[in-house]
Amino acid sequence: MFLLRSPLILSLVLLCTTPIAPQITCLLDQPHAEPWTQGDGKLSYCSNLNRQLPALSASQIMSSEDLSAPGPSAPDSSWSSTGPSTKFELERETELRLEVEGTDPVRVELVSGLAEVFGTELTRNKKYTFPPGSRAAIFTWHGCTVQLWGSPDMAYVSRDTPMLLYLNTQVGLEQMRVQAEREGERGPRVLVAGPSDVGKSTLCRLLLNYAVRRGRRPTLVELDVGQGSVSVPGTMGALCVERPADVEEGFSAQAPLVYHFGSTTPGTNIKLYNKLTSRLAHVFNLRCDSNRRASVSGCLINTCGWVKGSGYQALIHAASAFEVDVVLVLDQERLYNDLLRDLPHFVRTLLLPKSGGASERSKECRRESRDQRVREYFYGPRGSLYPHAFEIKFSEVRVYKVGAPTIPDSCLPLGMSQEDNQLKLVPVTPGRDMAHHLLSVVPLDGGSAEEGIEERSVAGFIVITGVDTERQTLTLLSPAPRPLPKCVLLIMDIRFMDLK
Numbered sequence: 001m002f003l004l005r006s007p008l009i010l011s012l013v014l015l016c017t018t019p020i021a022p023q024i025t026c027l028l029d030q031p032h033a034e035p036w037t038q039g040d041g042k043l044s045y046c047s048n049l050n051r052q053l054p055a056l057s058a059s060q061i062m063s064s065e066d067l068s069a070p071g072p073s074a075p076d077s078s079w080s081s082t083g084p085s086t087k088f089e090l091e092r093e094t095e096l097r098l099e100v101e102g103t104d105p106v107r108v109e110l111v112s113g114l115a116e117v118f119g120t121e122l123t124r125n126k127k128y129t130f131p132p133g134s135r136a137a138i139f140t141w142h143g144c145t146v147q148l149w150g151s152p153d154m155a156y157v158s159r160d161t162p163m164l165l166y167l168n169t170q171v172g173l174e175q176m177r178v179q180a181e182r183e184g185e186r187g188p189r190v191l192v193a194g195p196s197d198v199g200k201s202t203l204c205r206l207l208l209n210y211a212v213r214r215g216r217r218p219t220l221v222e223l224d225v226g227q228g229s230v231s232v233p234g235t236m237g238a239l240c241v242e243r244p245a246d247v248e249e250g251f252s253a254q255a256p257l258v259y260h261f262g263s264t265t266p267g268t269n270i271k272l273y274n275k276l277t278s279r280l281a282h283v284f285n286l287r288c289d290s291n292r293r294a295s296v297s298g299c300l301i302n303t304c305g306w307v308k309g310s311g312y313q314a315l316i317h318a319a320s321a322f323e324v325d326v327v328l329v330l331d332q333e334r335l336y337n338d339l340l341r342d343l344p345h346f347v348r349t350l351l352l353p354k355s356g357g358a359s360e361r362s363k364e365c366r367r368e369s370r371d372q373r374v375r376e377y378f379y380g381p382r383g384s385l386y387p388h389a390f391e392i393k394f395s396e397v398r399v400y401k402v403g404a405p406t407i408p409d410s411c412l413p414l415g416m417s418q419e420d421n422q423l424k425l426v427p428v429t430p431g432r433d434m435a436h437h438l439l440s441v442v443p444l445d446g447g448s449a450e451e452g453i454e455e456r457s458v459a460g461f462i463v464i465t466g467v468d469t470e471r472q473t474l475t476l477l478s479p480a481p482r483p484l485p486k487c488v489l490l491i492m493d494i495r496f497m498d499l500k
Contacts, residue, residue, distance in 0.1 A: 088146045088157060090115070095139040095161050096146055097357040098130060099154040101365075105131045106150035113144025118202055119209025120244045128247050133368055137357050139163055162353045166203065169328065169352065170210040173298070176325070177216060180296050186288060187218075187298030189322050193315055193339065194330030196305030199358040201229055203330065204300045208251070209244045211297065217242055219287070219299040220251065221280060223318060225273070226264035226304060226366070228373040230256050232438065232461055233264050234492045236276045238284060240294065249381040257283060258458050260440035262402055262492045264370065269403045270310050271422040272454060274317050279455050281321035298325075307335050319343060330354050374438060374496045377461060378479060389465065390482045394472045399428040399439070399489045402454045423454055428491055430474060432467045436497055439464065440490040453488055462489070463496050 088096050090113075100106045107129050110122040115138050122128065122138070130136055130152075138146055139161065148155060176188040190207070192200045204220060211218045220239045222230040230237035230253055237258035245251045259276045266273040288295035301322060303315060312335075319327065319339075327347055329336040331354040340349045361369075378387040404421035428434070440458040462484075466475035477498055478484075 084149070084151060086148045086155070087111070088148065088155075090138070090140045090144050090146060090157060091159075092141060092143045093139075093161070093163070094157055094159050095137045095163070095357075096148075096155065096157050098134070098136045098138070098148075098152050099359075100130050100132050100134045100150075101153040102151065103132055104150055105129050106134070106148065106152045106155075108138065108149075109147045110138075111145040111147050113140060114142050115140040115144040115146065117247045118245065119206040119213075120247050122247065130248070133365065133372060135357065135359075137161075137355065158356055160356050162355055165352055166206055167210070169350070170207055173207065173211070173326070174214060174216075177211075177296055177298065180298075187216075187296040188326050189298050189301070189324045190326045190328060191301040191303065191315075191319055191322065191324045192328045192330070193303050193307065193335060194305070194354070195307055195332055195335070197358060197360045198305075198331040198354040200224075200305075200330055201227055201302055202355070202358070203328065203352070204229075204302045205245055205251075208241050208300055212241055212244050216297040217293050218297040219284060219294060221284065221299050221301040221322070223277060223280075224302050224304040225261045225266060226370070227302070228370065229302065231258040232374050232377050232494075233370040234261055234438065234494045235259060235440070235458070236261055236273075236280060238280055238299075240287075259456075260402070260442065260454070260458050260490045260492075262440075262490065262494075264494065266304055266306055266314060267310060268493070269422050270314065272402055274314060275423065275455070277314070277318050278321045281318075281323075284322070307332065312338065315339070316342060319347065326350065328352055370494065371496060374461075374463075374494070378463075378477060378498075385479070388478050388481045389475060390478070391468075391473045391475050392482070392484065394430045394474065397430070397474070397484070397489055399430060399434070399491055400425045400453070401428050401491050402426075425453060430467065430472075432469060434464050434474070434491065435467050436495045437464055438462075438492045438494045438496050440492065441484070442488045442490055444486050444488060453490070458490075459485065459487070463498060465498055 090096060098106060098108075107127050108122075109127050110124050112124065115122045117128075117136055117138055173188050173190065179185070180187045192204055194200050201224070208218055208220055218241055220230065220241055222228075222235075222237050222239070225236060226233055228235065229250065230239045235258050237256050239251060239253050239256040241251055243252060257280070259279065261269070261272065261276060263269065284299060299322070301318060301324070303318060304311065307315065316339075318324075324347060327339055327343065327349045329339060329349065329351050331352075333351060336349065336351040343349060379385050402423065402425060404424045404426050439462050441460045441462060442453055442456050443459045460479055462479075463477040464474050465477050467473075468475075476484075
């Protein structure tokens with residue numbers, strides 16, 4: 001059986017007391033959004049309910065009577081503290097920023113005090129490993145001591161951090177959840193927008209962690225096809241978050257909902273991208289209808305960094321499809337003003353600064369990050385999983401690509417447009433050019449294989465590691481042993497070289 005693999009995570013707690021920023025409470029004192037409607041091509045508001053949000057302190061948001069902060073853990077005897085060591089003394093509301101770009105990992109231990117990484121609290125006397133390519137910020141509300149082993153490319157303590165604003169944003173969102181719970185309404189649906197490399201994924205992770213530690217069960221919706229935080233790159237998906245993210249491994253994704261897109265850039269097939277966005281919104285609405293806790297907890301929608309032209313229209317489409325209540329714009333005032341102008345008046349739009357630790361990544365860094373995500377899918381974050389390699393005949397598989405190649409308009413049949421080809425299933429003949437491509441496994445439940453296949457969720461992924469045209473066989477890397485289930489394979493533009 002195919003599974004969308006992921007690691008287990010720890011559940012931790014943060015305790016802090018911080019005042020609510022007045023601009024946040026003012027923003028969230030607007031009418032609570034009812035479902036969107038569309039008429040005459042314009043977005044409109046179903047009803048205008050002017051409700052006053054309750055006052056709630058940050059200490060109420062970030063603590064819970066039935067939760068307690070983790071105490072010191074026993075030292076890890078299997079871990080070796082080799083290499084250079086540095087001790088950092090962090091004052092309250094400061095953070096230690098790390099960038100690991102070399103070939104060796106960096107290890108960190110919280111010696112004393114309280115600290116967190118993107119909303120997940122560190123356990124004292126436990127060693128955390130940050131592999132090459134990692135970027136992290138160890139933040140403390142009250143002060144702490146951190147021991148670091150290894151040689152990161154960058155390690156420094158900063159007082160200039162937007163964490164107070166991010167926490168106050170969480171306070172406002174929790175106020176909306178409390179009101180929704182009391183009045184039988186739905187919780188906040190939040191869309192996070194901004195250009196590339198401003199910390200959108202990090203902000204989503206932070207707000208999700210804080211919400212979970214308040215006993216909520218929010219949903220992470222991943223619309224960034226190049227990121228792959230829910231599954232592998234080239235996909236779109238949703239995940240119900242029930243525990244805080246593990247510091248090293250991220251969120252547990254044991255039962256995500258994932259759809260095949262096939263590329264790391266939405267512009268390669270914008271019609272398919274918008275269709276899958278609508279599909280995710282529809283499935284999320286069905287879940288909210290059947291699960292009151294999920295409805296009250298709401299969702300965090302992570303978007304891609306394409307914010308101009310068709311990318312901006314895709315943002316508007318996502319906001320409409322999910323009927324969002326709040327839009328958080330990171331670091332770009334122009335995008336903030338455009339959304340403020342084009343979104344309905346009841347949508348609360350907020351401009352937030354990016355963290356000083358967010359920096360632009362090179363194309364090589366992005367490619368390595370994508371390869372690492374695929375590698376983690378097959379081998380696990382710590383190399384604890386063992387995928388299977390086996391051969392199948394050409395005749396045993398059906399491979400398709402979603403979207404036909406672009407052809408001149410003069411060559412199209414009468415009455416047909418280029419957009420009609422973007423959702424067309426094109427059969428792919430097995431050959432050497434398929435080597436090292438990543439493919440989505442879409443199970444068949446009966447009926448035509450081509451009927452709505454692009455809207456079906458995937459069961460898992462395989463990589464073609466070899467093609468033998470003489471014997472007419474494909475060599476596959478698979479998370480499950482043979483045989484393949486009854487399925488259709490959708491090929492991606494993404495390649496993965498299995499060098500392990």
